[in-house]
Amino acid sequence: xxxxxxxxEVAGVTKSYxxxxxxxxxxxxxxxxxxxxxxxxxxxxxxxxxxxxxxLLGGLDRPTVGGITVDGQAIHAMSGGxxxxxxxxxxxxxxxxxxxxxxxxxxxxxxxxxxxxxLNGAQRKQHVAxxxxxxxxxxxxxxxxxxxxxxxxxxxxxxxxxxxxxxxxLCDEPTGDLDRETATEILQLLQALNRDHGKTxxxxxxxxxxxxxxxxxxxxxxxxxxxxxx
Amino acid sequence: xxxxxxVAALTILNIRTLPQRLGSSTVAVVGIGxxxxxxxxxxxxxxxxxxxxxxxxxxxxxxxLRDGSNTELTSGLSLEHTRLIAGxxxxxxxANDEPIVSAELFVIVELQKKTTASAANAALxxxxxxxxxxxxxxxxxxxxxxxxxxxxxxxxxxxxHQFVGLELGNSIRFGQTEWTVVGVFADGGSVFxxxxxCDVRVLQPAYRRGSTFQTVRAQLVDPASLATFEEALESxxxxxxDVFGEREYYAEQAEPVTNFIRFVGYPLAFLMxxxxxxxxxxxxxxxxxxxxxxxxxxxxxxxxxxxxxxATLLEAAVLGVLGGILGGAVAYLGMNARTASTLDxxxxxxxxxxxxxxxxxxxxxxxxALAVGLLGxxxxxxxxxxxxxxxxxxxx
Ligand SMILES: Nc1ncnc2c1ncn2[C@@H]1O[C@H](COP(=O)(O)OP(=O)(O)OP(=O)(O)O)[C@@H](O)[C@H]1O
Ligand SMILES: [Mg+2]
Numbered sequence: 001x002x003x004x005x006x007x008x009e010v011a012g013v014t015k016s017y018x019x020x021x022x023x024x025x026x027x028x029x030x031x032x033x034x035x036x037x038x039x040x041x042x043x044x045x046x047x048x049x050x051x052x053x054x055x056l057l058g059g060l061d062r063p064t065v066g067g068i069t070v071d072g073q074a075i076h077a078m079s080g081g082x083x084x085x086x087x088x089x090x091x092x093x094x095x096x097x098x099x100x101x102x103x104x105x106x107x108x109x110x111x112x113x114x115x116x117x118x119l120n121g122a123q124r125k126q127h128v129a130x131x132x133x134x135x136x137x138x139x140x141x142x143x144x145x146x147x148x149x150x151x152x153x154x155x156x157x158x159x160x161x162x163x164x165x166x167x168x169x170l171c172d173e174p175t176g177d178l179d180r181e182t183a184t185e186i187l188q189l190l191q192a193l194n195r196d197h198g199k200t201x202x203x204x205x206x207x208x209x210x211x212x213x214x215x216x217x218x219x220x221x222x223x224x225x226x227x228x229x230x
Numbered sequence: 231x232x233x234x235x236x237v238a239a240l241t242i243l244n245i246r247t248l249p250q251r252l253g254s255s256t257v258a259v260v261g262i263g264x265x266x267x268x269x270x271x272x273x274x275x276x277x278x279x280x281x282x283x284x285x286x287x288x289x290x291x292x293x294x295l296r297d298g299s300n301t302e303l304t305s306g307l308s309l310e311h312t313r314l315i316a317g318x319x320x321x322x323x324x325a326n327d328e329p330i331v332s333a334e335l336f337v338i339v340e341l342q343k344k345t346t347a348s349a350a351n352a353a354l355x356x357x358x359x360x361x362x363x364x365x366x367x368x369x370x371x372x373x374x375x376x377x378x379x380x381x382x383x384x385x386x387x388x389x390x391h392q393f394v395g396l397e398l399g400n401s402i403r404f405g406q407t408e409w410t411v412v413g414v415f416a417d418g419g420s421v422f423x424x425x426x427x428c429d430v431r432v433l434q435p436a437y438r439r440g441s442t443f444q445t446v447r448a449q450l451v452d453p454a455s456l457a458t459f460e461e462a463l464e465s466x467x468x469x470x471x472d473v474f475g476e477r478e479y480y481a482e483q484a485e486p487v488t489n490f491i492r493f494v495g496y497p498l499a500f501l502m503x504x505x506x507x508x509x510x511x512x513x514x515x516x517x518x519x520x521x522x523x524x525x526x527x528x529x530x531x532x533x534x535x536x537x538x539x540x541a542t543l544l545e546a547a548v549l550g551v552l553g554g555i556l557g558g559a560v561a562y563l564g565m566n567a568r569t570a571s572t573l574d575x576x577x578x579x580x581x582x583x584x585x586x587x588x589x590x591x592x593x594x595x596x597x598x599a600l601a602v603g604l605l606g607x608x609x610x611x612x613x614x615x616x617x618x619x620x621x622x623x624x625x626x
Contacts, residue, residue: 055623061620
């Protein structure tokens with residue numbers, strides 16, 4: 001694998017939290033390489049540090065020790081401001097509970113990341129329409145989150161995650177709150193984004209069936225990684 | 231530009247979510263509204279009183295009192311004195327070369343207040359023929375002027391509004407004498423509107439004052455003549471008098487009320503403002519904590535901490551302005567043009583004045599409300615900017 005093929009490089013990452021006077025080490029010296037175009041399922045028992053690792057990959061948190069390089073950029077060394085800027089163009093987040101803003105319509109929710117770009121109103125509209133078309137919700141653009149089903153909400157959230165065309169999609173239990181059928185639709189959508197749109201996907205899941213959609217499965221247990229081929 | 235777009239989008243978001251925090255937002259708005267209402271009330275009182283009192287004074291009119299008496303009530307001038315005063319240089323003369331002066335006498339009568347039905351003091355002033363001309367804005371608005379030599383009175387608008395029994399045509403008894411109300415006068419809202427006027431020549435015997443007066447009001451040639459006039463009177467060995475410009479005289483009379491406003495009104499408004507700031511802080515803290523997951527989501531999407539802080543501050547500013555509008559409306563509808571009266575400490579009579587809620591005052595109130603809102607939003611804004619993203623995304 002050449003350097004250009006590597007999207008994410010995690011090197012010797014340790015993450016500890018301060019709980020009162022005690023220091024709890026959640027991740028112990030992790031090493032991980034994710035090639036461009038990969039679809040990784042991250043599994044493991046509750047409390048094993050999956051969300052913590054995902055937050056580190058997305059630049060929402062910083063490792064206590066070690067380095068994380070994404071697309072050649074050492075994000076562990078970035079300042080808060082440039083990290084926020086980096087997030088807006090390089091990663092898309094998909095959350096278990098969608099995290100849509102209830103007072104905004106689907107289209108406005110999807111538009112949010114574009115407010116951080118130089119695109120004008122018409123261009124933003126264009127991008128929003130494209131993203132909504134990719135997730136198959138063109139006809140729901142003006143609906144509010146409360147008027148959508150859970151699966152539709154998650155698709156709006158996915159549209160929001162891809163609207164600024166990031167390379168990396170980070171999904172934390174994206175189907176955790178959905179029934180089997182809807183979950184399948186979401187997983188197929190993520191698979192299509194990986195296969196047809198070149199997104200590198202890292203998906204945390206508890207569900208072995210969901211993990212089947214990934215190209216490979218990583219197991220995190222007590223803060224250490226084990227790999228299993230899918 | 232991008233930064234401004236973030237601020238604008240986030241502010242609109244915050245305001246859109248206001249209805250979800252209706253309870254605490256209402257508390258803040260009402261609290262700020264109350265401050266503005268009190269603030270506007272105090273200032274309108276100060277304003278109205280100032281207008282009344284300042285409106286009373288003219289620069290080219292002098293008031294002469296006996297030396298050492300600051301008020302008309304304690305003053306006393308003989309007929310001889312009043313003639314010397316009238317003849318002094320600086321006094322304007324009419325077509326017949328007669329000096330334009332009015333020697334006046336001022337007694338206190340008891341009347342019943344309309345509001346409380348309790349007795350209160352009013353001033354009954356005897357004036358000379360020139361007395362009316364010496365108050366430039368004085369006009370009869372109802373009935374007619376009293377006739378010289380008769381027991382007739384005209385009553386000021388403010389007095390009529392305040393006291394029982396001063397309707398046109400009424401008879402009213404003060405001491406041994408029966409008076410008839412023959413007219414109502416206005417004087418541009420000045421303190422005179424709180425008085426009752428009659429011919430000084432009938433007032434003197436009615437109150438057994440012989441031929442004494444208390445004040446001489448003199449029309450000066452021009453404002454600059456005040457110095458000449460004053461010098462002439464003070465250098466005259468036959469006279470022991472104090473000379474005041476009319477404006478200065480009434481400004482001095484207003485001091486107790488002005489002090490009340492300064493030492494009671496402003497501190498009250500200030501204390502309430504502090505209370506409102508705390509209400510706003512509380513509201514904004516709960517707004518930030520209610521939105522913390524939203525804030526974290528936006529931060530994850532790449533929104534910066536400073537636009538999030540500023541949007542929180544602007545939300546507080548909006549609450550402040552809403553409170554300002556509410557308080558201003560309450561003050562305007564409830565107080566503007568409402569007449570209040572206060573005991574004038576110097577003459578021991580009731581002075582009526584209008585609360586004047588001016589546009590300028592409403593703008594000041596709005597600015598004060600904005601300041602309260604911004605102060606209340608400051609710490610919560612900092613907290614919003616510091617929401618720990620990874621923690622808040624977990625939903626606690
Ligand atoms: N901010 C924090 N402060 C202290 N401890 C934390 C913090 N965030 C996470 N932890 C702890 O780190 C450990 C790993 O948490 P994490 O959320 O990464 O686990 P997870 O694998 O995502 O679990 P789940 O499957 O339940 O989502 C847990 O023990 C958790 O209590
Ligand atoms: Mg988790």
